[in-house]
Amino acid sequence: xxxxxxxxxxxxxxxxxxxxxxxxxxxxxxxxxxxxxxxxxxxxxxxxxxxxxxxxxxxxxxxxxxxxxxxxxxxxxxxxxxxxxxxxxxxxxxxxxxxxxxxxxxxxxxxxxxxxxxxxxxxxxxxxxxxxxxxxxxxxxxxxxxxxxxxxxxxxxxxxxxxxxxxxxxxxxxxxxxxxxxxxxxxxxxxxxxxxxxxxxxxxxxxxxxxxxxxxxxxxxxxxxxxxxxxxxxxxxxxxxxxxxxxxxxxxxxxxxxxxxxxxxxxxxxxxxxxxxxxxxxxxxxxxxxxxxxxxxxxxxxxxxxxxxxxxxxxxxxxxxxxxxxxxxxxxxxxxxxxxxxxxxxxxxxxxxxxxxxxxxxxxxxxxxxxxxxxxxxxxxxxxxxxxxxxxxxxxxxxxxxxx
Amino acid sequence: xxxxxxxxxxxxxxxxxxxxxxxxxxxxxxxxxxxxxxxxxxxxxxxxxxxxxxxxxxxxxxxxxxxxxxxxxxxxxxxxxxxxxxxxxxxxxxxxxxxxxxxxxxxxxxxxxxxxxxxxxxxxxxxxxxxxxxxxxxxxxxxxxxxxxxxxxxxxxxxxxxxxxxxxx
Numbered sequence: 085x086x087x088x089x090x091x092x093x094x095x096x097x098x099x100x101x102x103x104x105x106x107x108x109x110x111x112x113x114x115x116x117x118x119x120x121x122x123x124x125x126x127x128x129x130x131x132x133x134x135x136x137x138x139x140x141x142x143x144x145x146x147x148x149x150x151x152x153x154x155x156x157x158x159x160x161x162x163x164x165x166x167x168x169x170x171x172x173x174x175x176x177x178x179x180x181x182x183x184x185x186x187x188x189x190x191x192x193x194x195x196x197x198x199x200x201x202x203x204x205x206x207x208x209x210x211x212x213x214x215x216x217x218x219x220x221x222x223x224x225x226x227x228x229x230x231x232x233x234x235x236x237x238x239x240x241x242x243x244x245x246x247x248x249x250x251x252x253x254x255x256x257x258x259x260x261x262x263x264x265x266x267x268x269x270x271x272x273x274x275x276x277x278x279x280x281x282x283x284x285x286x287x288x289x290x291x292x293x294x295x296x297x298x299x300x301x302x303x304x305x306x307x308x309x310x311x312x313x314x315x316x317x318x319x320x321x322x323x324x325x326x327x328x329x330x331x332x333x334x335x336x337x338x339x340x341x342x343x344x345x346x347x348x349x350x351x352x353x354x355x356x357x358x359x360x361x362x363x364x365x366x367x368x369x370x371x372x373x374x375x376x377x378x379x380x381x382x383x384x385x386x387x388x389x390x391x392x393x394x395x396x397x398x399x400x401x402x403x404x405x406x407x408x409x410x411x412x413x414x415x416x417x418x419x420x421x422x423x424x425x426x427x428x429x430x431x432x433x434x435x436x437x438x439x440x441x442x443x444x445x446x447x448x449x450x451x452x453x454x455x456x457x458x459x460x461x462x463x464x465x466x467x468x469x470x471x472x473x474x475x476x477x478x479x480x481x482x483x484x485x486x487x488x
Numbered sequence: 489x490x491x492x493x494x495x496x497x498x499x500x501x502x503x504x505x506x507x508x509x510x511x512x513x514x515x516x517x518x519x520x521x522x523x524x525x526x527x528x529x530x531x532x533x534x535x536x537x538x539x540x541x542x543x544x545x546x547x548x549x550x551x552x553x554x555x556x557x558x559x560x561x562x563x564x565x566x567x568x569x570x571x572x573x574x575x576x577x578x579x580x581x582x583x584x585x586x587x588x589x590x591x592x593x594x595x596x597x598x599x600x601x602x603x604x605x606x607x608x609x610x611x612x613x614x615x616x617x618x619x620x621x622x623x624x625x626x627x628x629x630x631x632x633x634x635x636x637x638x639x640x641x642x643x644x645x646x647x648x649x650x651x652x653x654x655x656x657x
Contacts, residue, residue, distance in 0.1 A: 403553060404553075405525055405526065405553055405554050405555050405558075407555040407556060408501070408554065408555050408556045408558075408559055411490075411492075411493075411501065411556045414490055415502065424525060424555070425524070425525050426525055426526070426554075426555035426556075426557075426558075426596070426599065427555075431595060433525070443522075444522065444523045444525070445522035445523070445525065448522075448525040478553075480507075481504060481507045481551060481552060481559065482527070482551055482552060482553035482554075483518075483527060483529045483551040483552075483553060484553060485551070
């Protein structure tokens with residue numbers, strides 16, 4: 085049985101072309117003399133060759149978002165970038181104010197960083213979302229006080245795929261002279277972002293969500309903005325992020341971006357078609373609901389095809405517990421994820437789904453399907469065939485059998 | 489390969505035993521709630537045969553809405569209870585369940601005790617209905633389960649009311 089991976093929002097496999105580009109930078113022995121494994125801080129030619137590759141990669145990544153190379157700081161992950169953005173800005177600007185604004189559907193690494201800052205005396209406001217996970221930029225405007233130093237809003241939701249109007253939010257922040265950070269982990273390489281055009285001050289991106297290796301992330305920091313570093317040491321990345329540069333991962337990250345840039349438009353179109361077909365079929369299951377912006381006209385007459393990531397689908401099934409659903413699908417060789425409490429380490433249902441107004445039991449019954457480069461029409465057909473049977477089976481053993 | 493859960497849990501999850509409802513049960517245990525995500529309804533049929541000193545569980549069935557561990561342990565608990573006398577069943581405890589389930593991930597252990605609660609509640613229901621003596625330990629356990637339910641109900645009143653409306657629970 086061929087296993088079907090439909091959890092690309094969790095992570096992606098490394099593209100073969102990426103792996104090939106990374107290869108020389110490991111300098112693996114005994115394959116022969118490889119000169120590209122050096123430490124970018126070394127003065128000798130090994131180090132300088134590495135340094136050159138680092139700067140070339142930086143230029144590729146900067147170019148994708150219309151930034152200058154010196155505005156890109158490499159990190160180990162999006163989690164690190166988000167921690168750095170929030171803590172680095174807050175600590176560097178504590179004499180200006182103590183208030184930060186985030187949304188109620190941020191990734192845990194933003195939420196937890198903000199909570200940590202609260203313990204250090206900062207104040208936090210969470211902007212609510214509507215039932216589709218959409219933030220009203222006016223709410224951001226209203227939440228800004230004379231003490232606000234940073235607004236951090238996730239660009240595209242990792243769970244429900246909602247794409248926020250960061251252009252409007254960016255404009256509001258720029259007018260008020262407040263830094264605007266966006267976590268673009270799920271959108272970078274999938275949607276074109278121009279940081280200059282849309283007034284972004286800080287942006288987080290990740291390599292392993294776009295067929296690059298794990299262990300590489302970046303933070304775009306607009307020229308002139310000061311941050312307090314989290315890591316102190318040898319002074320890499322302009323003293324902002326000490327650590328020996330993880331060059332193979334960064335080279336891979338840049339190669340992944342090159343491929344995305346070339347294939348983005350076509351791939352988005354392909355994934356949107358597959359995803360829409362999936363949504364249409366899955367909603368035929370009794371007592372099923374779509375979470376996140378509807379690409380088709382929903383029962384309330386709304387449709388927001390442009391506000392949803394091409395590769396994301398998220399459903400809730402009444403009288404279903406998501407963790408057992410994911411396990412049943414796994415037994416059929418299909419890999420998806422859920423926002424159920426039982427699936428999380430903390431045993432709490434997804435805060436993102438709750439923020440959209442779902443009741444806990446609806447969040448428990450959620451299923452996220454995220455498509456990617458290797459997803460075929462056959463895969464989607466298989467899921468469409470298997471899912472109703474599994475749902476029926478799970479409902480049949482529950483006290484709510486009659487609702488199957 | 490998926491080794492998230494121990495073999496026996498997966499075995500019972502794949503092929504749960506004793507699923508369903510017993511019409512005219514002698515005892516029913518209903519535990520869990522929508523907020524936590526796991527709901528277990530467990531039914532028992534209890535009879536005292538001619539040569540029996542004590543009444544026995546002649547049939548036991550369950551209906552579970554829940555995670556892998558909740559479903560699997562519901563099945564495990566019914567297999568442990570079937571054919572046993574009441575005093576034997578009341579000896580089933582966390583240890584005997586963990587022994588049968590194997591190494592359940594730490595944060596999932598509480599899910600594995602829910603089915604045990606349901607079984608004890610079903611016995612409690614039987615004893616109470618038949619005006620029989622309820623052992624103190626069982627009485628205390630019943631009160632603890634009720635208290636926990638009340639706590640969740642207080643915390644999530646809105647959802648619980650909806651749940652009552654939908655299912656007339």
